[in-house]
Amino acid sequence: MSALDNNALVAVIGAGAMGAGIAQVAAQAGHRVKLYDNRPGIAAQAVAGIDRQLGRLVEKGKLRPDTREAIVARLQPEEAIEALADARLVIEAIVENLQVKQDLLRQLEALCADDCILASNTSSLSITSLAAGLARPENVVGMHFFNPAPLMALVEIVAGLATKPAVAASLYETAKAWGKKPVHTRSTPGFIVNRVARPFYAESLRLLQEGAADCATLDALLREAGGFRMGAFELTDLIGHDVNYAVTCSVFDAFYGDFRFQPSLVQKELVDAGRLGRKSGQGFYSYAEDAERAQPTELQSPQTIEHCVIEGDLGALQPLVERLRDSGIALTKRAGNGVIHVGDATLVLSDGRLASQRAREEGLRNLVLVDLALDYRTATRVAISWSADTAVAARDQVVALLQRAGIKVAALADLPGLVVLRTVAMLANEAADAVLQGVGSAADIDLAMCAGVNYPRGPLAWAEQIGLGYTLRVLENLQSSYGESRYRPSLLLRRSHAQGARLHD
Numbered sequence: 001m002s003a004l005d006n007n008a009l010v011a012v013i014g015a016g017a018m019g020a021g022i023a024q025v026a027a028q029a030g031h032r033v034k035l036y037d038n039r040p041g042i043a044a045q046a047v048a049g050i051d052r053q054l055g056r057l058v059e060k061g062k063l064r065p066d067t068r069e070a071i072v073a074r075l076q077p078e079e080a081i082e083a084l085a086d087a088r089l090v091i092e093a094i095v096e097n098l099q100v101k102q103d104l105l106r107q108l109e110a111l112c113a114d115d116c117i118l119a120s121n122t123s124s125l126s127i128t129s130l131a132a133g134l135a136r137p138e139n140v141v142g143m144h145f146f147n148p149a150p151l152m153a154l155v156e157i158v159a160g161l162a163t164k165p166a167v168a169a170s171l172y173e174t175a176k177a178w179g180k181k182p183v184h185t186r187s188t189p190g191f192i193v194n195r196v197a198r199p200f201y202a203e204s205l206r207l208l209q210e211g212a213a214d215c216a217t218l219d220a221l222l223r224e225a226g227g228f229r230m231g232a233f234e235l236t237d238l239i240g241h242d243v244n245y246a247v248t249c250s251v252f253d254a255f256y257g258d259f260r261f262q263p264s265l266v267q268k269e270l271v272d273a274g275r276l277g278r279k280s281g282q283g284f285y286s287y288a289e290d291a292e293r294a295q296p297t298e299l300q301s302p303q304t305i306e307h308c309v310i311e312g313d314l315g316a317l318q319p320l321v322e323r324l325r326d327s328g329i330a331l332t333k334r335a336g337n338g339v340i341h342v343g344d345a346t347l348v349l350s351d352g353r354l355a356s357q358r359a360r361e362e363g364l365r366n367l368v369l370v371d372l373a374l375d376y377r378t379a380t381r382v383a384i385s386w387s388a389d390t391a392v393a394a395r396d397q398v399v400a401l402l403q404r405a406g407i408k409v410a411a412l413a414d415l416p417g418l419v420v421l422r423t424v425a426m427l428a429n430e431a432a433d434a435v436l437q438g439v440g441s442a443a444d445i446d447l448a449m450c451a452g453v454n455y456p457r458g459p460l461a462w463a464e465q466i467g468l469g470y471t472l473r474v475l476e477n478l479q480s481s482y483g484e485s486r487y488r489p490s491l492l493l494r495r496s497h498a499q500g501a502r503l504h505d
């Protein structure tokens, strides 16, 4: 199936933040674009706004003046919907209301050609419901851009029950031709990104609620150990807690209250208080002019460490060995069960059990657990937790070892799965379930999470890298610690592990 011809007229309805951005993308790709908004003058204002933005790019030398003129000349504001009759593709980005969108689609169906593609930028409504009752529901498809549309590469192409595969395929190719990274998905709650990303917020919110550490420390760990652009608290402060909480509630409700998506009372309280984040001046952090930036807490050690013993294969922790060696620490290697002996302490990668539980079950003295890192060779901070009977002096030997390697150490309460590990395991679990349920392919889901929300690695590729068996064990241990279905492992993880198969085909 081929992309829409460059000569085809594109119409965009709703000239707000998203509509204006989408119109700009289509015009930049060479299409003539008609932009319509039911509030008089808004479409023209939006075109003027795009012109100003492109002007700034010209000033920075990033765009040629004649290219700017050509793009703006292709953008035509319209004051009457009837002017859109000759469009081959209409993308609506109006108010997020099922009834209003359905009425608009019905009007468009009567107005436009029989083969006109009717695309919706909805981020939460069902494409199947939007198309229901139309004469040609096969022409209705989701085209979900991310904000700001000109900058964000991801576009989710959402097929409803009636959507003709050729229509979705043509829109996919069109998005590609517009320089975007499209993915195919089915009309299910949250599509890909807004579903698979839920644990990113949920696990941090839960860790905060359970007293694992403060916001700044947890955020710093997701950034500096996890490689995420932002931690969950700074990100939700930026998104707005009203918006983020509403998305979580809508996905939770849509899945009939599946506890995997359970909203957080901690976030609800912020919403109730009007602490919506940056836009209200206060969320998890204060944005008052005189506010001091909250700093992550860090453990310091009075000890020095020159030597440690590496026993057996450390699994996902193995790259740390290289870092330790490069830091001048003398290493002794011997057979064993994947532990590092540092002075009197035993250091292991968490497997989702509590430190105190693991120490007892495996008879490990002075046990310290370390969290997962995206790349131990470059991580600048990691979390540790320790068993109730671990001596402070032994713990400090681990801290000294990591500090010697240039890694800052954060102390967490003894909670299962620490921060990065449980977040990654839960992201991979949700992604696996989405694959299992045909929401998208493994490749598309990983691409969506990297291109749509800037994850440093696709959750499924990440799980494969640390091992499906290990990811599964972490989830099982989390589930057993909490006794909740929230942490139940996806059947796909279990099956792929049992079959020795890969998630990516």
Ligand code: NAI
Residues within 6 Å of the ligand: 013, 014, 015, 016, 017, 018, 019, 036, 037, 038, 039, 042, 092, 093, 094, 095, 096, 097, 100, 104, 121, 122, 123, 124, 144, 145, 146, 147
């Ligand atoms: P917005 O409020 O900035 O713009 C909506 C525009 O649609 C307004 O200018 C309004 O006058 C116009 N409008 C409302 N009803 C209309 C109608 N019946 N006919 C013509 N124009 C109408 O909203 P925003 O943020 O641009 O969102 C638009 C759509 O995009 C929604 O469906 C939203 O869920 C979706 N979306 C929003 C994202 C975001 O980050 N804001 C991201 C991805 C999707």
